[in-house]
Amino acid sequence: MDSHNFLKGENIMYCPDTLERMHEKLHQERVQALESGQEEVTCDYCGNKADHIIPVYNPADALREVEGIYCEVNICEKCEDKGYLYEEYFICDECGEWFILNHSWDSLVVNLNGSQYCHKCALNHLPTYTIQEVLDSLSNGETNLFNRINVPDSANLVWEGEFSQYSDFPGHTSFDSLIRSIKDKCEEDDISLETQVYSVVSHTYQFSVCLSIFSV
Numbered sequence: 193m194d195s196h197n198f199l200k201g202e203n204i205m206y207c208p209d210t211l212e213r214m215h216e217k218l219h220q221e222r223v224q225a226l227e228s229g230q231e232e233v234t235c236d237y238c239g240n241k242a243d244h245i246i247p248v249y250n251p252a253d254a255l256r257e258v259e260g261i262y263c264e265v266n267i268c269e270k271c272e273d274k275g276y277l278y279e280e281y282f283i284c285d286e287c288g289e290w291f292i293l294n295h296s297w298d299s300l301v302v303n304l305n306g307s308q309y310c311h312k313c314a315l316n317h318l319p320t321y322t323i324q325e326v327l328d329s330l331s332n333g334e335t336n337l338f339n340r341i342n343v344p345d346s347a348n349l350v351w352e353g354e355f356s357q358y359s360d361f362p363g364h365t366s367f368d369s370l371i372r373s374i375k376d377k378c379e380e381d382d383i384s385l386e387t388q389v390y391s392v393v394s395h396t397y398q399f400s401v402c403l404s405i406f407s408v
């Protein structure tokens with residue numbers, strides 16, 4: 193059993209996030225300099241003159257209150273038409289901004305019903321289940337009720353736990369253990385198993401995933 197089953201097999205890669213972001217104003221100044229011809233900018237892909245400077249965001253930032261632009265892409269219209277941006281970035285179907293696809297061990301795009309969202313917009317489309325439905329699905333060995341999304345600060349957490357496939361891991365290493373832990377927590381806090389919840393993968397690490405259940 194692979195802990196990254198919870199990520200539905202999406203590619204993951206490593207690069208450390210400094211959380212340093214570019215100020216929107218600085219970006220606007222660069223765009224103005226390009227548009228007015230004051231500054232010549234070269235395309236990141238082909239080295240010819242760039243036509244646009246596109247701001248790209250980290251889709252997880254909004255829910256952890258980090259502001260600003262993650263990176264800029266300088267691109268010419270030819271390379272844009274070739275779809276090069278889509279190799280590393282995606283457009284959120286709701287807010288229309290560009291975002292990075294991957295970060296660290298994380299896959300950052302939230303795929304729901306054939307649409308792609310940043311974490312903030314995904315909250316408006318995230319399916320809800322009863323706790324019993326989540327337990328039933330886990331007991332069938334399924335992980336598909338868990339979507340990768342950062343938990344907002346305002347969330348009412350019902351339960352959270354860490355899961356890994358490695359037997360010497362100090363957290364949960366089997367679905368049975370997850371089920372027991374969720375049931376125990378609900379009994380302890382007097383929470384009905386019919387409560388409507390979001391079930392999510394709230395963090396991913398190299399060898400484990402953090403799972404969270406929070407009430408609607």
Ligand SMILES: [Zn+2]
Pocket residue numbers: 235236237238239240267268269270271272
């Ligand atoms: Zn180009």
Ligand SMILES: [Zn+2]
Pocket residue numbers: 284285286287288289309310311312313314
């Ligand atoms: Zn969005």
